[in-house]
Amino acid sequence: MVAHFLIAFAAAALAVLLALGLIRLADRRFAGAQAARGLEREIEPIVFLFRHQALVDATAPARALLANLPGEGDWQRLSSWLGMRLPEFGALLPDLGGAARVELQERACDQPLRLRAEDLGDGLLRLTLADPAAENAGILVDSLSLGAMEQELEILRSTMDHSPMLAWRQDRQGQVTWANSAYLSLAEAKAEGQTLWPLPQLIDLSARPAQANAAGSARRVQIDQGGQSRWYDCHLHEVADQTVAIALPADAAVRAERSLREFVQTLTKTFADLPIGLAIFDRDRNLQLFNPALIDLTGLATGFLTARPTLYAFLDRLREARMVPEPKDYRSWRNQMNTLEAAASSGHHVEMWSLPGGQTYRVTGRPHPDGAVAFLFEDITSEISLTRKFRADLSLGAEVLDALEDGVAVFAANGELLISNRRYAELWGRAAPATLDDHVAIWTETCGSSPGLAILREALNAAHPDEPLRGAMAGPAGGLLSWGLRGLSGGRLLLSFAAPVPTLPVGREMPRVAEGSEPAEPAAMSRALTG
Numbered sequence: 001m002v003a004h005f006l007i008a009f010a011a012a013a014l015a016v017l018l019a020l021g022l023i024r025l026a027d028r029r030f031a032g033a034q035a036a037r038g039l040e041r042e043i044e045p046i047v048f049l050f051r052h053q054a055l056v057d058a059t060a061p062a063r064a065l066l067a068n069l070p071g072e073g074d075w076q077r078l079s080s081w082l083g084m085r086l087p088e089f090g091a092l093l094p095d096l097g098g099a100a101r102v103e104l105q106e107r108a109c110d111q112p113l114r115l116r117a118e119d120l121g122d123g124l125l126r127l128t129l130a131d132p133a134a135e136n137a138g139i140l141v142d143s144l145s146l147g148a149m150e151q152e153l154e155i156l157r158s159t160m161d162h163s164p165m166l167a168w169r170q171d172r173q174g175q176v177t178w179a180n181s182a183y184l185s186l187a188e189a190k191a192e193g194q195t196l197w198p199l200p201q202l203i204d205l206s207a208r209p210a211q212a213n214a215a216g217s218a219r220r221v222q223i224d225q226g227g228q229s230r231w232y233d234c235h236l237h238e239v240a241d242q243t244v245a246i247a248l249p250a251d252a253a254v255r256a257e258r259s260l261r262e263f264v265q266t267l268t269k270t271f272a273d274l275p276i277g278l279a280i281f282d283r284d285r286n287l288q289l290f291n292p293a294l295i296d297l298t299g300l301a302t303g304f305l306t307a308r309p310t311l312y313a314f315l316d317r318l319r320e321a322r323m324v325p326e327p328k329d330y331r332s333w334r335n336q337m338n339t340l341e342a343a344a345s346s347g348h349h350v351e352m353w354s355l356p357g358g359q360t361y362r363v364t365g366r367p368h369p370d371g372a373v374a375f376l377f378e379d380i381t382s383e384i385s386l387t388r389k390f391r392a393d394l395s396l397g398a399e400v401l402d403a404l405e406d407g408v409a410v411f412a413a414n415g416e417l418l419i420s421n422r423r424y425a426e427l428w429g430r431a432a433p434a435t436l437d438d439h440v441a442i443w444t445e446t447c448g449s450s451p452g453l454a455i456l457r458e459a460l461n462a463a464h465p466d467e468p469l470r471g472a473m474a475g476p477a478g479g480l481l482s483w484g485l486r487g488l489s490g491g492r493l494l495l496s497f498a499a500p501v502p503t504l505p506v507g508r509e510m511p512r513v514a515e516g517s518e519p520a521e522p523a524a525m526s527r528a529l530t531g
Contacts, residue, residue, distance in 0.1 A: 046129040099182045166247035283313040283371030360384045406496045413491030450474045
């Protein structure tokens with residue numbers, strides 16, 4: 001009896017435990033199904049619904065994706081992005097009416113994309129996007145890390161979209177797979193406002209020179225737009241199996257280089273026509289620029305000058321050609337050239353070179369920015385000869401005036417004494433004053449007032465005489481002194497004082513005096529004439 005009871009109790013307990021186990025297993029399966037169904041509800045597909053390219057409806061992930069795409073218009077932004085990821089997207093969409101469903105998948109990428117396009121009729125088009133690598137995979141993402149990455153992505157996207165440079169990527173076949181807003185705007189402008197997919201190649205990278213293959217190298221390219229040329233400096237970088245190209249605007253640099261080139265050409269033409277030889281040496285004292293006149297003046301070979309010799313090699317060659325002053329010894333000449341170079345580099349410096357061949361050169365040294373120095377070689381042989389001739393003529397004229405027995409003085413229109421001879425200084429004193437009034441005062445003080453002096457004073461104060469005037473006045477030694485007044489060009493006056501009037505032979509007439517004047521000192525005149 002007891003044994004039967006124990007067996008029944010054990011069976012009941014085992015049934016209860018088995019029931020509890022079955023219930024717990026069922027609860028676990030139900031909880032797993034509920035979690036799976038909850039996870040599936042969280043993972044919402046990316047689906048767009050368009051009617052005649054107008055967005056009708058979209059899932060939350062689809063709207064989030066659309067909000068992060070650049071451009072204007074829902075269909076344009078999405079089609080532009082899909083065109084970069086799936087180049088055949090633009091070609092297959094027009095034929096979608098014949099097939100109710102088309103699937104495209106991007107394979108040559110680390111993050112593949114699959115697109116399913118369905119024609120629902122009545123102009124409705126449903127686009128479903130999926131990531132094949134993420135299917136049936138539960139992925140946990142740190143919200144803070146995801147937020148930081150999204151913020152950085154937004155900064156990078158905004159930076160590229162507001163940048164004036166052109167940036168794009170293209171594959172091995174030359175297909176543009178990504179481009180920034182500046183590239184898209186220029187492509188639309190060249191296509192007269194239409195967005196073409198796949199994007200056209202604005203710059204042909206296959207025609208780049210060999211040196212452009214190096215990383216970071218650049219080449220200048222030209223793009224014609226609306227009848228105008230726009231220049232860019234194109235930098236290329238190879239990333240994986242694609243080429244990243246960045247084209248920086250270079251219009252300002254091209255204009256500056258063109259202006260500089262035109263300015264240099266103008267200077268070159270000007271220097272070529274100059275009769276002055278020009279030689280410019282850089283901070284290392286190598287010849288950088290010279291003109292044809294330098295060859296004519298120095299006789300140096302063109303090949304020697306184009307080889308950019310140093311300053312001292314240039315001067316040594318001039319010394320060999322006897323185109324520098326002949327020194328007593330080479331050391332003194334070298335010291336002289338060192339002095340010339342130092343003076344020219346520190347400020348304006350001029351030297352006169354009297355060459356052995358009889359020529360005279362004026363060598364001018366001027367400092368230039370960045371330590372450069374310029375030398376100007378000017379042949380002044382004719383100028384020196386003319387100066388010497390002029391000085392000789394002046395000396396000869398002074399000797400002729402000093403050889404005259406009459407005192408001669410020339411006054412300017414303002415009464416300033418221009419020139420006088422030795423005889424004039426002996427008559428009125430060595431320290432001749434500067435003005436005519438002072439000279440008249442000296443004559444009056446030396447000779448005293450007389451009618452002849454008064455007539456001379458009136459003649460000097462009168463208008464410029466057309467005819468020579470003559471007269472007589474009392475001399476400084478008490479005798480008679482004849483004067484003559486003649487007008488010269490420029491309002492100048494020539495005044496001469498003759499020696500005492502000699503005794504005239506019988507039958508000779510008295511010298512003519514100025515019309516209306518009276519001989520000074522009649523009694524003295526009679527005594528002088530009669531002896």
